[in-house]
Amino acid sequence: MRCRKLLTFCSVLLLVFSLAVPALAAPDDPLTVVHNLDDFLFQFIQAIGYIMAGYGAVQVGLSFKTQDASQKSAGLMTLAGGILVIFARSIISLITGG
Numbered sequence: 001m002r003c004r005k006l007l008t009f010c011s012v013l014l015l016v017f018s019l020a021v022p023a024l025a026a027p028d029d030p031l032t033v034v035h036n037l038d039d040f041l042f043q044f045i046q047a048i049g050y051i052m053a054g055y056g057a058v059q060v061g062l063s064f065k066t067q068d069a070s071q072k073s074a075g076l077m078t079l080a081g082g083i084l085v086i087f088a089r090s091i092i093s094l095i096t097g098g
C-alpha cells in the first residue's frame with residue numbers, strides 16, 4: 001500500500017513539473033506567422049504546378065512521337081493547368097487588387 005502511494009505521489013509530482021513548463025512562443029506579431037504560412041503554402045502549390053507543367057510537357061512530347069491526338073490535347077491541358085497553378089498567387093492578387 002505504501003509503495004502504491006509513493007508511486008502515485010511521484011507520478012503526480014512528475015505531471016505537475018512537466019506541465020508547469022513555460023511556453024516559449026515567438027514574440028512575433030501573429031500576422032507575420034500567418035504571412036509565413038501563406039508564403040509556404042503558395043510555394044508548395046507552385047511546386048505542384050511545376051510538376052504538373054513538366055508532366056504535361058512530357059505528355060505533349062510523347063504525343064508527337066506517337067501521333068496521338070487525345071494524348072496531345074490531354075498534355076496541353078495539363079501543361080496549361082500547371083502554368084495556371086504556377087502563377088496562381090499573381091492571378092489571385094490581380095483579381096483581389098492586393
